[in-house]
Amino acid sequence: MSKNTISGQRQMDFVSKFNYIREAGTPSEEKAASLIREELKSFGMESHIEEFSFDTWEITKAELTITEPYHKTYQATGYQRCGSTAKEGTEADFLYVENGDDISLSHAAGKIVMVNEIVRKDLYLRLIKAGVAGFVSISGSPVDEGEDRIPRAAAIPQKVYESLNEKELIQGVGVHYLDAVEMVTEGAKKAQLTLIQEEVKRTSRNVEARIQGTDRADEILTLTAHYDSVPEGPGAYDNMAGAAIIMEVCRYLKEHQPRRTVEFVWFGAEEKGLLGSRHYVKLHQQELNQHRFNMNVDLAGQLVGGNVIGVTADPSVCAMLTYLARETGIGMTTKNQIWGSDSNTFAWKGIPAMTLNRDGFGMHTHYDTVELLSAWSLERSARLLAHIAESLSDIDSMPFPQNIPEEFKKQLDEYFGV
Ligand SMILES: [Zn+2]
Known part of the structure; x- marks a missing residue:
C-alpha cells in the first residue's frame, strides 16, 4: 500500500454510515463507537473502549410569553x-x-x-x-x-x-x-420566562487503537478526532470527516510499520467541552511523558475550503509542517495559537499539538451532512496527514522542542478554567 492507495471514496463510504445525530451520551453515539471498532477490525486492527461518565442538564420546559401589552x-x-x-x-x-x-x-x-x-x-x-x-x-x-x-x-x-x-x-x-x-x-413590556431543568448522568466513550512502534516504541504519537456531534445535525464535516481521515491514516500506517508507537483515538463528547480528550489525559497520565506530538483533525472534508493547521507548540513546528506539506504539494497554511478542539487538551498537558482543520459550511447546523463532503478533499487531507505522521514516526529524533510556549500555557489555563 503506497500513499497513492489512500482513498477518498473509501472515506466517503465510511462517513455515509454515520449520517445521523450522535450527541454525546446517547445510544446513537454508542452505536457510532461500535461502528468505528467494526471498521478497524475489518482491516485487522484491535481496538478498545474507554468509558467515562459526565453530568449534563436535561431541560423539561423552556418558555417565553410576552404578557403586556x-x-x-x-x-x-x-x-x-x-x-x-x-x-x-x-x-x-x-x-x-x-x-x-x-x-x-x-x-x-x-x-x-x-x-x-x-x-x-x-x-x-x-x-x-x-x-x-x-x-x-x-x-x-x-x-x-x-x-x-x-x-x-x-x-x-x-x-x-x-x-x-x-x-x-x-x-x-x-x-x-x-x-x-x-x-x-x-x-x-412584560414577559414571563419559564425554565425547568434537572441534572442527569450520561456515559460517553473513546475508541482507541494502537500501532506498536519498532525501535522507538517508547515514544508515542497520537492521531485523534472526535466522532460525537452536536444535537442540531449529523456532523459530517464536524467531525465524522476527521474520524474518517485518521481511519485512513491508520490503514496506511498499519502497512508501513512506524518506528514510534502511533495511537489512534476517536473521542466522544468533544462537543460537551472536550470531555473525551480530558478523560484520556487523566487515564493515561502515567504515559504522557512518552507523548511527542498530537495530530488532531476537526472540521474536514468539504470541497470548497482551505487546509489550516492550528499549531499549539513552538513556532518552529509551523515551519516544519509547511516543509512536509510542500513535499506532498498539498496546500495549507498554519496558525500558531491555541485551538478550540481536542489538541488543546494535549497542549495543556505540555504535549506539542496541532489540529488539521478545513474551512467549510454549516458547522453545528442540520446542513452538516455527508452530501456536502467530497472524496477529493478527504483524499488530499488524508494524504497530507499520513505524510506528516509517517515522517514524524520515522525520523531519528523529534525535530522540534518538546514544550509549549509560555503565552499558550497561560491561555490554556484560562481556557480550561484553572
Ligand atoms: Zn468539531
Whole structure:
C-alpha cells in the first residue's frame, strides 16, 4: 500500500454510515463507537473502549410569553446549567439591551432582558452583576425558515456555574431573530420566562487503537478526532470527516510499520467541552511523558475550503509542517495559537499539538451532512496527514522542542478554567 492507495471514496463510504445525530451520551453515539471498532477490525486492527461518565442538564420546559401589552408565547430554547425558575416562571418587565453595553444594562435591574448574542461566560456574569431577573438571547437571521427557525441557546460553563450559589443564578432562553423583531416592534413590556431543568448522568466513550512502534516504541504519537456531534445535525464535516481521515491514516500506517508507537483515538463528547480528550489525559497520565506530538483533525472534508493547521507548540513546528506539506504539494497554511478542539487538551498537558482543520459550511447546523463532503478533499487531507505522521514516526529524533510556549500555557489555563 503506497500513499497513492489512500482513498477518498473509501472515506466517503465510511462517513455515509454515520449520517445521523450522535450527541454525546446517547445510544446513537454508542452505536457510532461500535461502528468505528467494526471498521478497524475489518482491516485487522484491535481496538478498545474507554468509558467515562459526565453530568449534563436535561431541560423539561423552556418558555417565553410576552404578557403586556399583548399575550403571546414564543418558541424558546433553554440555557443549560443555570438553574430553574419557579414552576409558574418568572414574570418581570421586559427590556431589549442590544449588545448588553453598560448604558443599556444600567436600566436592567429586576427585568428580563433580551440581548443580541448567545450568552456565554462574560456576558452571563455581566447580566448577573446588572441584577437582571432573567435573559433572552437572539439567534438566526431574517431569511430563516423551516428548521432554521429553531432558536439556539448554550450551556453556562461548568466553572461559572460552580462559582455561583443557587440564588445568584439567572435563567435564560434563546428566541429566533424574527420573533425578537416582533417583540420589540410590538412594544413588549412584560414577559414571563419559564425554565425547568434537572441534572442527569450520561456515559460517553473513546475508541482507541494502537500501532506498536519498532525501535522507538517508547515514544508515542497520537492521531485523534472526535466522532460525537452536536444535537442540531449529523456532523459530517464536524467531525465524522476527521474520524474518517485518521481511519485512513491508520490503514496506511498499519502497512508501513512506524518506528514510534502511533495511537489512534476517536473521542466522544468533544462537543460537551472536550470531555473525551480530558478523560484520556487523566487515564493515561502515567504515559504522557512518552507523548511527542498530537495530530488532531476537526472540521474536514468539504470541497470548497482551505487546509489550516492550528499549531499549539513552538513556532518552529509551523515551519516544519509547511516543509512536509510542500513535499506532498498539498496546500495549507498554519496558525500558531491555541485551538478550540481536542489538541488543546494535549497542549495543556505540555504535549506539542496541532489540529488539521478545513474551512467549510454549516458547522453545528442540520446542513452538516455527508452530501456536502467530497472524496477529493478527504483524499488530499488524508494524504497530507499520513505524510506528516509517517515522517514524524520515522525520523531519528523529534525535530522540534518538546514544550509549549509560555503565552499558550497561560491561555490554556484560562481556557480550561484553572
Ligand atoms: Zn468539531
